[in-house]
Amino acid sequence: MGRFYVTTPIYYVNDAPHVGSSYTTVIGDALCRWHRLLGDDVRFLTGTDEHGLKIQRAAEAKNVDPRELADSTSRRFVETWRELDIRYDDFIRTTEERHRRAVTSMIQAIYDNGDIELGTYDGLYCVACEGYYAETELTDDGNCPIHNRPVEHFTEENYFFKLSRYQERLLEYYEQHPEAVIPASKRNEVLGFIRGGLNDISVSRTSIDWGIPLPWDSKHVVYVWFEALMNYCTAAGLGSDDREFATWWPADVHLIGKDILRFHAVWWPAMCMSAGIDPPRQVAIHGFLLLGGEKMSKSNTNITQLSPSDLIDEFGVDGVRYHLLRDNPFGPDGDFSYEGMVERFNADLANNLGNLAARVSTVVEKKCGGIGPAPSAGSPLAEHAARAVADAAAAWQAIAPSEALEATWKLIRETNAYLEQNEPWKAEPGPDVDRVLGDALEVLRIVTVLASPAIPNSAAELWRRLGLSGSPEDVRVPDGLAWAGYPGGVTVTKGTPLFPRLTPRT
Ligand code: MSP
Numbered sequence: 001m002g003r004f005y006v007t008t009p010i011y012y013v014n015d016a017p018h019v020g021s022s023y024t025t026v027i028g029d030a031l032c033r034w035h036r037l038l039g040d041d042v043r044f045l046t047g048t049d050e051h052g053l054k055i056q057r058a059a060e061a062k063n064v065d066p067r068e069l070a071d072s073t074s075r076r077f078v079e080t081w082r083e084l085d086i087r088y089d090d091f092i093r094t095t096e097e098r099h100r101r102a103v104t105s106m107i108q109a110i111y112d113n114g115d116i117e118l119g120t121y122d123g124l125y126c127v128a129c130e131g132y133y134a135e136t137e138l139t140d141d142g143n144c145p146i147h148n149r150p151v152e153h154f155t156e157e158n159y160f161f162k163l164s165r166y167q168e169r170l171l172e173y174y175e176q177h178p179e180a181v182i183p184a185s186k187r188n189e190v191l192g193f194i195r196g197g198l199n200d201i202s203v204s205r206t207s208i209d210w211g212i213p214l215p216w217d218s219k220h221v222v223y224v225w226f227e228a229l230m231n232y233c234t235a236a237g238l239g240s241d242d243r244e245f246a247t248w249w250p251a252d253v254h255l256i257g258k259d260i261l262r263f264h265a266v267w268w269p270a271m272c273m274s275a276g277i278d279p280p281r282q283v284a285i286h287g288f289l290l291l292g293g294e295k296m297s298k299s300n301t302n303i304t305q306l307s308p309s310d311l312i313d314e315f316g317v318d319g320v321r322y323h324l325l326r327d328n329p330f331g332p333d334g335d336f337s338y339e340g341m342v343e344r345f346n347a348d349l350a351n352n353l354g355n356l357a358a359r360v361s362t363v364v365e366k367k368c369g370g371i372g373p374a375p376s377a378g379s380p381l382a383e384h385a386a387r388a389v390a391d392a393a394a395a396w397q398a399i400a401p402s403e404a405l406e407a408t409w410k411l412i413r414e415t416n417a418y419l420e421q422n423e424p425w426k427a428e429p430g431p432d433v434d435r436v437l438g439d440a441l442e443v444l445r446i447v448t449v450l451a452s453p454a455i456p457n458s459a460a461e462l463w464r465r466l467g468l469s470g471s472p473e474d475v476r477v478p479d480g481l482a483w484a485g486y487p488g489g490v491t492v493t494k495g496t497p498l499f500p501r502l503t504p505r506t
Helices: 019-037 053-062 066-083 097-112 163-176 184-195 224-229 242-248 258-275 308-326 338-367 380-397 401-422 431-451 456-465
Strands: 003-007 041-049 090-093 116-126 131-133 152-161 217-222 253-257 283-286 289-291
Touching (some): 003 242, 019 066, 019 253, 019 308, 019 401, 066 090, 066 308, 163 184, 184 258, 308 338, 308 401, 338 401, 338 456, 431 456
Parallel strands (some): 003 041, 003 253
Antiparallel strands (some): 116 131
């Protein structure tokens, strides 16, 4: 038991949330739900990134004030996260006063430390990334490597953060904290990048005013990435509540996509070091969800059509969450496929879990008068269950939700096989039938808790049908999942199918 502070990136408000942005957020939510089961004191932060040129231009194109655009899009993120049952503890908006205060105090600390100097920026910039590029990093056509769109030439008087001074300190830090960037392949990428030499970064703008003014030179606003990263500290109380900050900082995990690795694993720890605060404990990087081989994003129009709400209408909240967590291992890129999603829903949710629940409750109704029997001490399923709990716990710990769910579903399959071997539906009521059903009910209890971070609604419903009081969230893992926790002697309810089988749209 401890405290666990997890963050998602804060999302740009130039357009509505899509399945790609939902991916990181659902993973963060499920991870936090798991840690709450462990009894950790959890804080889950998400929010929106609202300043900068990209947002200013998007607002101009829509003929609205940037604040109006930020308000309306930020609201859409809140709504989408509500639809997806994201239980965050805090939703930060970078246009909030608390953020201005935190940014002002942090950038002033960096300035006072002598790490910010005036200079002239002259180079290439991708507005969609809000990032600089060296000529050598562009595509053969001279485009941004992420968005495949033309970059712009900028010349401006800017303040620079002396990132170049942090090469050795960063290498030393990563040497001492091998877990600070996962997976290892990304850690190696970061180390390679740092070893290649670091350029100073421009951290202010005079050409726009949609941002937070520099405390010592109000002609400049803080460069959007520089202030966006600080959101993680704002929400922990920096600049407004020192005790809160001491409790929650450093963050335990920043979950991010691979496109924003350098900002988080090179700039951010150096900024923290310069400001005299600890860097985050870990940055965990996942790949992209691809659609037809292309990154789903707001700038590539291919995904804007794929709204989380549409998928929820078809698959239900838990169906969408399960797909994102189970079918797209954390780390590599994954291809989104509608057909694959239907197939997985039918196999894992409708067939494996749905059938187990329906089968057990039907037979309990027929052979046990609807009262669930207690599990048996020496059940062959006990060993399988203990393994599932241990494997799932290890996988959640390693931020591998797909593996945690695989371990959970393995137990479901083993239990279905056990029922098929024993065929309690064919046997006469009596102790043998009671034993088999009691064991299956105990597995359902365990599975419900293990699956609850992914499918919280169905888990709560299944819990109720098993005749258990409270909710799966009340169980403390792992002790509460020790074999034979199902009390027996409680009413089991059958109900309508938890996951009605889906027929693919044509
Ligand atoms: N505002 C910055 C982040 C600042 S954090 C201090 C930003 N925003 S973003 O809206 O463009 O994207 C944020 C994140 O959304 C990505 O890093 C990634 O985590 C997630 N994803 C966006 N598209 C995605 C996919 N197609 N697939 C998986 N994740 C995706 O960058």
